[in-house]
Amino acid sequence: MRSFLTVCVLAGAVGLGGCGGCNDNNSVGHLPDAPPAPDAAPDSMPPDAVSLVILNHGVPAVGVPVYFLNADGSVANAAVTDGNGIASAVVTQGGSVTAVRPFTTEPPPAGKFTPDELRTFLGVKPGDHLVLSRAAVDTVTATVDAAAPTDGDFGTHYDVFTTCSNGGTIEPGQSGNGSASPDPGGPVALDNCHGTADLAVLATQPAVAARAGAHPSALAAPQSLYHANQNLPPGDTPVPVSLRGDAYAAPTTVMLTYSNTPDAEIDVLHAPILPHGNLGPFSITAGPGTASLLEPTVPATTAIVDSTLTLNSRHEIVDWGPFVASYSLDMTGVLLREVTAGPAYDLAAGRISWTEAADGATPDLTIVGILVRRPDPLAKWHWEIAAPYAAAGIVLPHLPTDAFNWMPNDTDEIDLDPVKTVKMTGGYDAVREHILDIHDETGPTGYVIGDHGRAVTMTSMVVAQP
8 A cells, every 4th residue: 555665755844843754865764853943143243244053963063163265265264163153254145164074073983984074055145144963863662552443353554653753563462452452552663753743543454364365345444543742752761652542534545646757657755744743754656647645634734745756867856835635746847957977076177067968957056075085194074065056067165274185186086976956946045054954964854945835856876987
């Protein structure tokens, strides 16, 4: 009935009441939390100053070097973050901000050399309040106790969905009524519930019943229940969760229709948004035409649909808006230009470049990365850069060399990350302040801004050439 696939669902960063979701590396699960809102600028900061706040597991990162460059490459300020994790400067429009080791370099595992990290925002504007953060993971074990549906012979399978960053299953005979009871229960290990979560259960008849010769008319219809506002404090002590006061109801069928699609399978995830985040995800593989998926019936007023397909690059279309039981997407003119060659690094120009196809929609922004290994002196660093879209290339900012020369040279080994481009409601301005958190921490969840909109991404699959 459901197939968990390698795509991601967004949670509401703004206007959709929370976050949750799946991880951005295309594995099953949820997206981490959306980044925190930037702190208000200190009273002493000029109104047109650009600031950067760095938070590591919710704690201000103090003493981080930050370079503020004007649009012409001149240094506006070379600073370190203060006790609030903030550095600032007045920068001309189109300048850049770079943090060096924003979360400090992790100690390497035995036999490995962990790279330093640099993060750069290009195309900043006066008054920007930029954010870099790393979230802590909280964990809790929920000991679930539920009743079996009374409608039909449920010998059954019970999927538990939550607004935490994952869910699980419970089993018949594992409730507080003992192994002789059909009532389900058992432990479910949960992450990132942040103290409170909404839960839902989808009960389905096991396939073994059909294999045992049961007539289809004898199989019970799927049932679902919803449980809101469950207290789930993080810690090592299991938390009892009783679902016995929640009534079962028929699940909801969501219809998905795609037209004018390329010749490729479309992996789809749908997530209703609840008070404490997004539920699910619920997934299906679709193509041209209509497909349907089944999910618990919940009081959601907004939802996300994430559609992913792979051509020469990986494309993702994320729509968010009012919850409807019927969604349609015409892909005419929606997909972005693909990368057809590269990326590669031009030493003379200090530029990461690539070749793009002529057809496809024009993006709003680009994210690139470069990994550099220097033999003498022994050094290794990963530099990630977000920028307004410019066709086929991004020039690295020339940082001051007082402490170290971060620009790659002809004796360095160089590897390039895949190129990622994004077109979205509100453009680069809408996400610039959080763009590197979105890419590193939240994935597509961060692009969800307001009560409706669309984000389209392209991630290159071309192998970088030395």
